[in-house]
Each structure stands twice: as C-alpha cells, then as structure tokens.
Amino acid sequence: MAAPSFVFTITRVAEMLGEDEEWLHELAEQLEPEDGCLWVYDTGDRETLAFTQRGVESLKELTEDQRP
Numbered sequence: 001m002a003a004p005s006f007v008f009t010i011t012r013v014a015e016m017l018g019e020d021e022e023w024l025h026e027l028a029e030q031l032e033p034e035d036g037c038l039w040v041y042d043t044g045d046r047e048t049l050a051f052t053q054r055g056v057e058s059l060k061e062l063t064e065d066q067r068p
C-alpha cells in the first residue's frame with residue numbers, strides 16, 4: 001500500500017460527512033494511527049486532528065455504529 005500523500009482536517013471531515021465536529025472528535029479517540037487518524041502540529045502550539053482517506057472511512061463507519 002502506498003503512503004498517504006494528503007490528509008483531511010477534522011473540520012473538513014465534519015463538513016464532508018455532515019456531522020458535528022465535536023462528536024467526531026470524541027469518536028476519533030477510538031482510532032489509532034493505523035486506522036488513518038493522526039495529529040498535525042503547527043507553530044504556536046496549534047494542533048489539529050487529521051485523517052487519511054482510510055481514516056475518513058473508519059470515522060464514517062464509527063458514526064454509523066454509534067448513531068442512536
């Protein structure tokens with residue numbers, strides 16, 4: 001499998017999936033880097049959660065499993 005060449009921020013994934021960003025953040029705690037979930041660190045101690053395409057798919061599956 002080829003290494004990912006891009007990632008989506010959690011804000012973008014929330015928009016793509018039409019879901020609440022805070023809820024996705026809670027669900028993402030269940031994912032590991034091998035699931036396509038990673039942190040991006042920026043200057044000024046800014047950080048954001050990001051997902052590879054596999055991570056987006058994993059998170060989408062979690063939303064379907066966790067929906068009340």
